[in-house]
Amino acid sequence: MSDLSFDLGEPAPPPKPEAYRVLARKYRPQTFAELIGQDAMVTTLGNAIKRDRLAHAFLLTGVRGVGKTSTARLIAKALNCIGADGQGGPTIDPCGVCDPCIAIAEGRHIDVIEMDAASHTGVDDVREIIEASRYSAVSARYKIYIVDEVHMLSKSAFNALLKTLEEPPAHVKFLFATTEVNKVPITVLSRCQRFDLRRIGSDKLAAHFAHVVTAEGFEAEPEALALIARAAEGSARDGLSILDQAIAHAGLEGGGVRAVVVRDMLGLSDRGAVRAMFALLLGGDSAGALAALRKQYDLGVDPLSVLRTLLETVHGVTLAKVGTEPDPSQPVEEREALADWASRLSFPILHRLWQLLLKGHDEVARAAMPIEACEMALLRVIHASQLPDPGDLARQLADGKTPAIQAPPQQPQPAAAEPVAAAPLPASTAPALPDTVEAIRDLLARHGRHALGEAVRNHARPTRIEPPEIELGTQRPIPSDFARDLADELKRITGARWRVTTSDAAGQPSMREAEEAAEAAKEAEVRNSPVVAAALAAFPGARLLGVTPDRSVG
Known part of the structure; x- marks a missing residue:
C-alpha cells in the first residue's frame, strides 16, 4: 500500500526558538x-x-x-x-x-x-x-x-x-x-x-566579564565590571549571575551596563561618597558626616553597607601604609586617596578607627533602628578619636595634672588635615622636651605608649640628641618605621615638631645593651670576690644564679 501525502498549502511552522541559557x-x-x-x-x-x-x-x-x-x-x-x-x-x-x-x-x-x-x-x-x-x-x-x-x-x-x-x-x-x-x-x-582551586582575582574576573559582555553584544563601563567582580568575591559563577542581572537592567533602561545601575542593583554605597564621609570623620565634622550618611540612606543604601565600606577604607589605608601592592581593580582616585591617608595616619589611629567601626557594624547588624544606630556609631568614631587613652588620663591624674581633652571642631576641616588622636598637653603643663634616651622612654611610658617605649630601650643608639632633633646610629638594624613612629608620637605628646634621622655611625649603646653590660660587670665583680670564688672552688659545678643588690641599711 503506497503512502499518501496531502499538501494543504499551509505554511511550515516556524522553528522553535532556542531556550535562553543563563x-x-x-x-x-x-x-x-x-x-x-x-x-x-x-x-x-x-x-x-x-x-x-x-x-x-x-x-x-x-x-x-x-x-x-x-x-x-x-x-x-x-x-x-x-x-x-x-x-x-x-x-x-x-x-x-x-x-x-x-x-x-x-x-x-x-x-x-x-x-x-x-x-x-x-x-x-x-x-x-x-x-x-x-x-x-x-x-x-x-x-x-x-x-x-x-x-x-x-x-x-x-x-x-x-x-x-x-x-x-x-x-x-x-x-x-x-x-x-x-x-x-x-x-x-x-x-x-x-x-x-584558587579564588579568582578581581582583575581576572573583570577581564572575563568584559569578554562576556562583548560576546553578548552589550557595552559596559569598566567601573561597573569592577564592582561586579568585587561583589563576586572570587566566584566566576556568582559574578556571571550578577552580570546577567545587570545586562537585564541595561536592556530595560537602554545603553550599556553602568556603574550607577550596578551599585543601585547591589545596594552598594557610592565609594566616592563614602571616601568623602571618611574625610569628614577624620576632620571631626559631626554635622557633615551625619548629613552624608542620611544622603546615602535616602538613596536606598543600607547603613550596614556604609559601615562595611568605611571598614574597607580603613583596611585599604592600613595596607597602603605597610606597602602592600594596590588592587588594580580600584579606581585611580581611590588609590591616591588611600595613599594620601596612609602618609598622614599613624598605626594607632588606624587600629582605633577599625575597632570603633567594627563595633558599630556589629551594633547596626543587631539594631532595631539601623540608621539611628549607624549615626550613633559615627558620632562615637568622631568623639572617641579626639580623646586620649584611658591610661593617659590615669597617668596625668596620678601626676597631679589636669587632663586635656579637646572638643571636636565645629567647622569642617580639609580632608588632607592631619586627624587628632589625642590633644597635646597645654603649654602650662607640658613637660620639658626630653634630652636623653631614658627620658624619652619614660615620657612614652607615662602616655601609655609602652610598646614604643620598649622599642626605644632596645633599638635607640643615639649619636646626637638635641631636642627636638634626634640622630640614631644604624650600625645595627632598627625597625623600618621606628624613626617615623617615634617622631610622630613625640610630636603628639609634646606639641613640638620632632625630627628623627639616622646615620651609619655606631651610636651609643642602647639602654638594654647598657643594662646588660652593667649586669655582666656586676656579676664578674661578685664572682671574683674572695668569698664567692672560694665557694665556687669548694663546690665544682655550682652556678651563680643572679646578683641581688645590696639592701643592707647602715
Whole structure:
C-alpha cells in the first residue's frame, strides 16, 4: 500500500526558538585554556598526562563558583578524548569534536557518571557505585565517577568507599569536588590527589566579564565590571549571575551596563561618597558626616553597607601604609586617596578607627533602628578619636595634672588635615622636651605608649640628641618605621615638631645593651670576690644564679 501525502498549502511552522541559557551555564569553560586563574593545577595535570602518571582519584576543593565541577568534566574529557581522527590518547587539550568530548560536554556520556552527594548521602548509594565500578567502560577509555559536594556523604558511606578508592579497577577514575574539605575524612584525603582551586582575582574576573559582555553584544563601563567582580568575591559563577542581572537592567533602561545601575542593583554605597564621609570623620565634622550618611540612606543604601565600606577604607589605608601592592581593580582616585591617608595616619589611629567601626557594624547588624544606630556609631568614631587613652588620663591624674581633652571642631576641616588622636598637653603643663634616651622612654611610658617605649630601650643608639632633633646610629638594624613612629608620637605628646634621622655611625649603646653590660660587670665583680670564688672552688659545678643588690641599711 503506497503512502499518501496531502499538501494543504499551509505554511511550515516556524522553528522553535532556542531556550535562553543563563550566562553562568553558557560560558562554562569547555577547555583548560578557558579555565580562569588555575594555571598551577592545569600545569600539574598536564605533566601527569604526558608522563602517564595519572592518579586513580582526584579531590577538587575551593570556594563556590571557582570551577570545581567544570574542572572535573574537563578532566573526564582529557582522559577519554580520542581526537578528531579517533586515534588520540589522553591529552590536556581535548579536541572537543570527538564523540566522547561532545557527549561529556552535553552530560550524556554513559561512562561518565555524576552524583550529587547532597542528595545521595547513604551507604546504599555508594554501594551502587562500588558494584558498577567492577564492570568495564561501555565505550570510553575510563569509567569516571564525579561526586559533587562529597563532604555530604555519611560516615558509613565514606567507610564503604575506602577499599575501592584505594585499589580501584584500572579502568575507573574518581573525581570528588567539595567546598568544605575539612569535613572529608583524612582516610579519604590520603587516597586522593588533591587540587586546591584558587579564588579568582578581581582583575581576572573583570577581564572575563568584559569578554562576556562583548560576546553578548552589550557595552559596559569598566567601573561597573569592577564592582561586579568585587561583589563576586572570587566566584566566576556568582559574578556571571550578577552580570546577567545587570545586562537585564541595561536592556530595560537602554545603553550599556553602568556603574550607577550596578551599585543601585547591589545596594552598594557610592565609594566616592563614602571616601568623602571618611574625610569628614577624620576632620571631626559631626554635622557633615551625619548629613552624608542620611544622603546615602535616602538613596536606598543600607547603613550596614556604609559601615562595611568605611571598614574597607580603613583596611585599604592600613595596607597602603605597610606597602602592600594596590588592587588594580580600584579606581585611580581611590588609590591616591588611600595613599594620601596612609602618609598622614599613624598605626594607632588606624587600629582605633577599625575597632570603633567594627563595633558599630556589629551594633547596626543587631539594631532595631539601623540608621539611628549607624549615626550613633559615627558620632562615637568622631568623639572617641579626639580623646586620649584611658591610661593617659590615669597617668596625668596620678601626676597631679589636669587632663586635656579637646572638643571636636565645629567647622569642617580639609580632608588632607592631619586627624587628632589625642590633644597635646597645654603649654602650662607640658613637660620639658626630653634630652636623653631614658627620658624619652619614660615620657612614652607615662602616655601609655609602652610598646614604643620598649622599642626605644632596645633599638635607640643615639649619636646626637638635641631636642627636638634626634640622630640614631644604624650600625645595627632598627625597625623600618621606628624613626617615623617615634617622631610622630613625640610630636603628639609634646606639641613640638620632632625630627628623627639616622646615620651609619655606631651610636651609643642602647639602654638594654647598657643594662646588660652593667649586669655582666656586676656579676664578674661578685664572682671574683674572695668569698664567692672560694665557694665556687669548694663546690665544682655550682652556678651563680643572679646578683641581688645590696639592701643592707647602715
